[in-house]
Amino acid sequence: MKHVLTRVVKWGQELLAEVVPAGGLVVDLTAGNGQDTLVLFQMVGKTGQVVAFDIQTQALLATRDQMVTAGAKVRLQQQDIQPLRCEAGVDLLEMDHAEVARVVPAAPQGIIANLGYLPGGQRELITRPESTVSALEQSCSLLADGGRLAVVVYPGHPGGAEEGTAVTNFFTKLQDSSFQVLQMKVSNRPQAPFLFVAEKWM
Ligand SMILES: C[S@@+](CC[C@H](N)C(=O)[O-])C[C@H]1O[C@@H](n2cnc3c(N)ncnc32)[C@H](O)[C@@H]1O
Numbered sequence: 001m002k003h004v005l006t007r008v009v010k011w012g013q014e015l016l017a018e019v020v021p022a023g024g025l026v027v028d029l030t031a032g033n034g035q036d037t038l039v040l041f042q043m044v045g046k047t048g049q050v051v052a053f054d055i056q057t058q059a060l061l062a063t064r065d066q067m068v069t070a071g072a073k074v075r076l077q078q079q080d081i082q083p084l085r086c087e088a089g090v091d092l093l094e095m096d097h098a099e100v101a102r103v104v105p106a107a108p109q110g111i112i113a114n115l116g117y118l119p120g121g122q123r124e125l126i127t128r129p130e131s132t133v134s135a136l137e138q139s140c141s142l143l144a145d146g147g148r149l150a151v152v153v154y155p156g157h158p159g160g161a162e163e164g165t166a167v168t169n170f171f172t173k174l175q176d177s178s179f180q181v182l183q184m185k186v187s188n189r190p191q192a193p194f195l196f197v198a199e200k201w202m
Contacts (some may be wrong), residue, residue, distance in 0.1 A: 008184055008195035009114060012150035013039045015182075015197045016110040019148050020044060025086070025106055027142075028052040029097040029113035029135050030127060034063030035122070036112050041072050041090060043110070050090045051104055053097040056125060059118050060092045067092075083113050097135040100142065115163060116154035126159050127174035129166035140179065143200040156191040164194070171196045178202065 013036065014109070020026055026040040031052040040050045050072075054060050060076060067074045073089035081095050084105045093103065113135070115127040139149050151171075155164040171181045178200060185194035 002135070006186055006189075008193050009036075011184060012112060012114075012152055012195050012197060016040075016112060016148050016150050017043050019199070020110040023047040023088075024109045024138050025049045025104075025144075026069065026110040027100065027104055027108045027112070027139070029100065029111065030054060030115065031063040031092065031141070032059050032114060032118050034059075036114055037063050037090065037092075038066050038070055040110065041067060041070055046072070047088050048167035049086060049088055049105075051084060051093065051108075052090065052094050053095060054118075055094065055096055056118060056121065057094060058121060060094055064092055076201055088154050096131055098131040098138075100135050101138040104142055107142060107147065108145050108148045111139045111140075111143060111147070111149045113149075113151045115152060116157060116160060117169070122145065123157065126157065127163060128159070129163045132163060133166050133170050136167070140174065140198065140200065144202045145200065147200050149198045149200075151196045151197075152193055153196070154193045156193075167196065171198060174198060 020043040022045045028037045031054040037052045076092045078094040117126045126169045155161045182197045186192040
């Protein structure tokens, strides 16, 4: 089998699953077509809460379809979004993830971000370094003790390398007294996606 060392999306999900309990609170910073949101929902189950962000209606509708098929209770909000309450189900929010700290209701055990553009969507609508780094800073503050943040970076598309540098700088500078950071990268394929996973302790 080819490219078996590049399954970073799957590995990020698996490393979150190690610490996310059933009934927990988890966040997807980039819902996209809902693959990660679905995996997060499967981790926390129907008694847990998933909060997923995207700036594109198309992405949230696709994610909603996945969640409904999976049997989740879905709440889709597209405007005038207020801070959420702790409540079992899946909250799909059409907003910039740079506002994550304003709306997430408690300390999540797992947060995921799969950066770049929506597969099958407009390639110009990509995640951007400024809002990405802001969302990651807030995510690190929000995380529960023992919680993990998993981020997959795609350096291969226009703008991706710059975002990769910004994300790498962010994780490299995280305080080692509060975070342990793992990076998975294919060293001889600079265009391949790579993964950061940060675990927090207090
Ligand atoms: C690679 S896709 C995510 C894939 C998704 N996790 C999945 O499992 O299908 C990246 C997504 O990030 C979204 N996005 C870009 N900038 C954003 C922002 N500032 N806030 C929230 N979502 C954003 C895009 O609209 C796109 O749907």
